[in-house]
Amino acid sequence: MHRIYEVTRVCFDHALLLNQPEGVADVATLHRSAVDQVESTEAAARKAGFGAENARLIKYALVAFIDEVAQATPGPVADFWVDHLLQRDYFNEVRAGENFFVHLEKLLGARRDDEDALDVLQVYATCLFLGFRGKYVARSNERGFDELCRRVGDKLKDRLALEDGLPPPAEAEWKRPSRTSNLAVWIGAIALLFSVALLCGYESELSEDAEALAGRLQEGVP
Template sequence: MNSASFAMATDDRTLIHDDDDRTLLMPAPGGQPTLVMPRPAASRVGRPSAGVELQRLVAGINPLLGAASVLLALVAQLRATTSHADPLALRRQLLERVAEFEALAGANGVPRPQVTAARYLLCSFLDETIAGTPWGAGGAWAERNLLQEFHEERWGGDKAFELLERLGEDPKINADLLELFYVCLALGFEGRYHGRPDGRARLDAIAARVLEVVRPAGAQHASRTLAVQWQGVATRGHRDRTAMPLWVLCSVAAGLLLGLFLWLNARLDEQARPVFRQIHAVPAALRVERTQAAAQPRLAPLLRDDVAQRRVELREEALRSLLTLPADTLFAAGSARVLPAQQALLARIAQALNAQPGQIVVIGHTDDAPVASLQFPSNWHLSRERAQAVMAALVQHGVRSDRLRAEGRAEVEPLAPNASPAQRALNRRIEIELRPPRP
């Protein structure tokens, strides 16, 4: 961390930055806090009312997400690349985009400490993404990355989650930052948990907790407001024979609250969907090049029969091998549980992957038909859960977990227009990408 002195604040929960705007957090007295995200129902003095919170949840995309959409879009594009012709030029472009993010967020009224915190998170995420590519693991990028340019730190994997701990201490004040952090987790940010045996499970638990905080807060506040003094004051010696039984009132209240939660859930997904689509709509000037080299056989020898029977499609290139499996054969409709009949196929795929070195990315795709349920609020959740289910099956069949990563892309990368049932089925798929180490 930069050695510059911290500016003191009356509230230790406030994000602090130093005079040159590089230092991110002021540690709490007595050491670092543990990751305890408080329940939204916990009352704090000075917090917005339930009505204000409800308006915030459904009014639209928060200004940090809007300002960060281009940078978030680059994550998905950069991760999919196997080479880049000019990493130094890309770094200059990214530095400009980060500066544009700061200016836009500031113009949208985001306080400077929150802009600085968001910048730290975004730089850490972009650096982690580029470090995971064959062309970004060394060379000029490794010598000076984005985090060094803005914060004089080489790696933000630990401090980013310390930031999350601090944000969780006051989720209403930090709601926009928490939503941005959730999007980064959903897009694959791992930080300190990268490569850990329990890393995926820990990240899933953290993401679920953050989502629990930022989504249903309005519903829980409404629940508390509706419950105040519902029964009234009984008159001494008089029994109200016209009152409905308690279980009826509880059932009605539960139904109303469930309806409110589902409505909030749908509205939040409706407002977030454009951001996720923007993630894959990168300006042409920032698109990175893909290598179109001759294919090298890696997985084909062990999967020849499955490819011939069209149980799986295989495309092998010089710097990657891509397996594509129809989601309709792997899962029941609307489910993320792998069908037992497909375990044998996944076992053969695991055997082929174990015969080759390199990192493996499991990617879930859906069609554009909306899905909305308590289990899967959106296609993004469904595609990610399906990718994680396939990843878990590969681990069960012997693939090391530190080689694997799961991503959900929803409907944003279709193979065909969603104009017919056959085309929709083509777009519902699981891709398994093997990225061997570069020679």
């Protein structure tokens, strides 16, 4: 299994649960579980071979994504989360919707032979594909967002096309982000680019994990 998948999958599980807030029985318990996973992400990334800065960037992307998903739908989950932002706890800021893209721009400037940076870029691209919009959430700059997605695709396509054991490209079956601009080309490209473990069958993999996580949380098991 690709190392990025192993490092990030449990945090993405939490985001999937938060994306359906009506199914969250105990938001405080889910928040504590998310905190535990975020706490372990940086160490897991270091263990997987990433340097300190890249491990921090992985953690940043996941924190920004989880915070946005948790606040996306008005209700008890969003009301709780706004007072318990992960970005405030871990990065002492509330501007992850903007700074996510600052970090993304740096990753886009990485050398094409910098495997670690490109792995981190996959995490940021996955967040975008699964619905993260940050400063673009108001759709005031759709063209800018589409152009950014194109650049991400261009940066990753050559590398991922050379991955050993790539399965045939498959159309993603999960629900597409509700806050979209004209992303038809981006969606098709990203489905191909991430036909490795991160996105090929990603929804079913994570949905199963998220279901198991929900069961454990209901039973009070971390």
